[in-house]
Amino acid sequence: MRLFTTVIIVYGSIFLASALVYAEKKSDIESVSGSQQHDSKLLLRQFSVNDFDQYSPSNAYELVKRIPGFAINEEESQRGLGQASANILINGDRVSGKANGLKKALERIPVGIIVDINIYDGASLGIPGLSGEVINITVNSLGISGTWSWDLQHRDQNDRVDPAYWRGNLSLAGKLATTSWNIGIDNNYQRLGHGGPETVSDGTGMVTERREEYATFDRDRPSIALGLAFNPLSGSTGHLNFSYEQLWQADLEERASDEIAGTLVELDQDFQRRAHYKTIELSGDYAFDFYVGRLKIIALQSNSRQVDNSLRFQYSDPQNDRQKSRREDKLGESIIRSEYSWQANNGDWQWSLESAYNYLDRFLLADNTGLLTMYGDTSYDHPRVNSKVEELRFETNMSYSAPLSPKWAWQFSLGVENSELSQSGDIDQKRNFTRPKGSLGLTFAASNLSNFYFGLSRTVGQLNFSDFLATVDINDGNNDRGNPDLVPHQAWKLEVKLDQNLQSWGALSVSLAIEDIDDIVDRVLTDNSDAVGNIDSSQRYAGRLNGTFELSPIGFIGARLTVDSQYNQSRLKDPISNATRRVSHEMINKSVVELRQDIPSTNLAWGVSFEQANYEPIYRYSKITSNTENNGLVIAYIEDSDFLGMKARFSLRNLSDRLDDETSQTFTPNRGGSLSKTESRARDFGLMYLLSLSGSF
Numbered sequence: 001m002r003l004f005t006t007v008i009i010v011y012g013s014i015f016l017a018s019a020l021v022y023a024e025k026k027s028d029i030e031s032v033s034g035s036q037q038h039d040s041k042l043l044l045r046q047f048s049v050n051d052f053d054q055y056s057p058s059n060a061y062e063l064v065k066r067i068p069g070f071a072i073n074e075e076e077s078q079r080g081l082g083q084a085s086a087n088i089l090i091n092g093d094r095v096s097g098k099a100n101g102l103k104k105a106l107e108r109i110p111v112g113i114i115v116d117i118n119i120y121d122g123a124s125l126g127i128p129g130l131s132g133e134v135i136n137i138t139v140n141s142l143g144i145s146g147t148w149s150w151d152l153q154h155r156d157q158n159d160r161v162d163p164a165y166w167r168g169n170l171s172l173a174g175k176l177a178t179t180s181w182n183i184g185i186d187n188n189y190q191r192l193g194h195g196g197p198e199t200v201s202d203g204t205g206m207v208t209e210r211r212e213e214y215a216t217f218d219r220d221r222p223s224i225a226l227g228l229a230f231n232p233l234s235g236s237t238g239h240l241n242f243s244y245e246q247l248w249q250a251d252l253e254e255r256a257s258d259e260i261a262g263t264l265v266e267l268d269q270d271f272q273r274r275a276h277y278k279t280i281e282l283s284g285d286y287a288f289d290f291y292v293g294r295l296k297i298i299a300l301q302s303n304s305r306q307v308d309n310s311l312r313f314q315y316s317d318p319q320n321d322r323q324k325s326r327r328e329d330k331l332g333e334s335i336i337r338s339e340y341s342w343q344a345n346n347g348d349w350q351w352s353l354e355s356a357y358n359y360l361d362r363f364l365l366a367d368n369t370g371l372l373t374m375y376g377d378t379s380y381d382h383p384r385v386n387s388k389v390e391e392l393r394f395e396t397n398m399s400y401s402a403p404l405s406p407k408w409a410w411q412f413s414l415g416v417e418n419s420e421l422s423q424s425g426d427i428d429q430k431r432n433f434t435r436p437k438g439s440l441g442l443t444f445a446a447s448n449l450s451n452f453y454f455g456l457s458r459t460v461g462q463l464n465f466s467d468f469l470a471t472v473d474i475n476d477g478n479n480d481r482g483n484p485d486l487v488p489h490q491a492w493k494l495e496v497k498l499d500q501n502l503q504s505w506g507a508l509s510v511s512l513a514i515e516d517i518d519d520i521v522d523r524v525l526t527d528n529s530d531a532v533g534n535i536d537s538s539q540r541y542a543g544r545l546n547g548t549f550e551l552s553p554i555g556f557i558g559a560r561l562t563v564d565s566q567y568n569q570s571r572l573k574d575p576i577s578n579a580t581r582r583v584s585h586e587m588i589n590k591s592v593v594e595l596r597q598d599i600p601s602t603n604l605a606w607g608v609s610f611e612q613a614n615y616e617p618i619y620r621y622s623k624i625t626s627n628t629e630n631n632g633l634v635i636a637y638i639e640d641s642d643f644l645g646m647k648a649r650f651s652l653r654n655l656s657d658r659l660d661d662e663t664s665q666t667f668t669p670n671r672g673g674s675l676s677k678t679e680s681r682a683r684d685f686g687l688m689y690l691l692s693l694s695g696s697f
Helices: 002-026 049-055 060-064 102-107
Strands: 043-047 088-090 114-121 133-139 145-155 164-176 179-202 207-230 237-258 265-290 293-314 322-344 347-367 384-403 408-425 429-445 450-460 471-473 478-480 490-501 506-526 529-550 559-573 587-598 604-615 623-630 633-643 646-653 659-668 674-684 688-696
Touching: 043 049, 043 490, 049 060, 060 102, 060 114, 060 133, 088 102, 102 179, 207 674, 506 559, 604 623
Parallel strands: 088 133
Antiparallel strands: 043 114, 114 133, 145 164, 145 688, 164 179, 179 207, 179 674, 207 237, 237 265, 265 293, 293 322, 322 347, 347 384, 384 408, 408 429, 429 450, 450 490, 471 478, 490 506, 506 529, 529 559, 559 587, 587 604, 604 633, 623 659, 633 646, 646 688, 659 674
16 A cells, blocks of 8 residues: 555656646746756845854854854654755755754754855745745765764762763764765763652641652663765755664652651652663655756655563562553654645745655553553453554645745645544554645745744644553553544644844844644543543644844943743633643743853853743643742853863753752542642752863864
């Protein structure tokens, strides 16, 4: 079936192109090479690598982070590729990888091979899905160049957390004839943890138990990625990308409990989790002039295997109070996409076809957990859950973008997708959905400094396959029944963006969005419980401000203030209490503020930053869990851009002694009833010392 789909899409693209040839030849429209610059492109800002010398970036990612008033948007997480959504292009092309995505691709580009950095209005590029400011990085490898980094981390508290001395990466890039290549080797090595007191109270507020908890989280994530870019003299272009990644994860939570009248019992309860993930991805694309336009074929294959083992037991009664679970997931994705682009009627046209096949195959084994009750069968000590979810999705889209006047431009897109969802194993069923989608965008260049975007779109959401299947969390005591009847949400979205160049004062970007959502995914009521499900309607309001403000004009030479702030507000009717609330666990607001000064006539710089985020509580059938970051996160650093030929940065992280607080309230019989128990904890992860060394060659 997948092979048949692939053949249909490829030959369908060629058939459409041939039909267009016949129609366009009647109008005597000339063929346009994909390498030509279209007059409709609206250039907003230009930079060279020298503009960022004060930051001594070693790769493209470090450079882009320093562009005034610009925030990096990765491709939206979804099955398939769909239209472009990342706001960075490399040599005019989007990054076709997913696991091997935009951030990793930028980190593998040494600064030395960057030719220029141009920022365009996305709607004027003729690439469906792009709006607002979009960066195009032009690179050209000459010889072999590379970058490297090494990070060291230590803490002054919580001696249960090991130092992290082995985090680093190496990237190489070069060119042979008309083929450019790059390779990246990364060891994402993390040692994290926190600890602190926890109290348990009854419904009247009386403390019934005091605890001391400590948790550590070890992560070892080595990976390798390779990329090839083909640019033959014919004008065709091609890319081939490969990545392989493994993750070893070890979590340990130890709890000592004081039953008020007794004494503190050391290591009264223990939770252990061991997980091993491995993912391999191969992707590529090839674009070539075809009759009156340009045809691009994109393909991606990704496979992942995840094994997760959890164990929890009580030291005072290790034989009778023991819980364990094992989950094995196999995930896969196969995508083929064709895009045919041409120019006509003073604008850019594109017609695309895409087919994507995804699956999640889960084996779940549990002992002494709620799975026994969940499935109503107590005859087995080790109940098993075996199920597989598959989706075969087709999407087609037609788009057109063109200037309306020297100041106005517009982009129109109309498409439809068809999705066949099937589930086998414990539940056997098949469903089919057909959803329209599209967008209309207008760009207004008010001046050389101000650019507005107005957009209206109809979007279709992507489902999380894990929500279809049962899961067990023996640490939090949450056992989730799968929901085989989930449907993807649909939404009308109205969006306004302003990109403002402040000249010597910096740059500013502001966006506002309103969404009217049908079938949003949240938690819904089931038989004396709840599960992930669809709620008929909801609304979401969002805003984001990203600004860079130069302070030299007010006498603070070499200093700048950067601000990135987001806010979300949503509304839906709670299916249990009937009260109006936000979407469960939604980010309410998040702010990152940094003050940095590059000291004039030196290689030194210093800075201080503040980060804080707030989230809506997690709502379950009989429990509400709230997470709060108290005091925010303050980081201070000093940087030397020429320390023995390297860039060195020493940082102090968590100067404000941020506490991660969590409060969990349990109600009887459900959230609409009375409070029966409250668990409150405050966890401190201490002051962290970080040394980062990096360079390029």
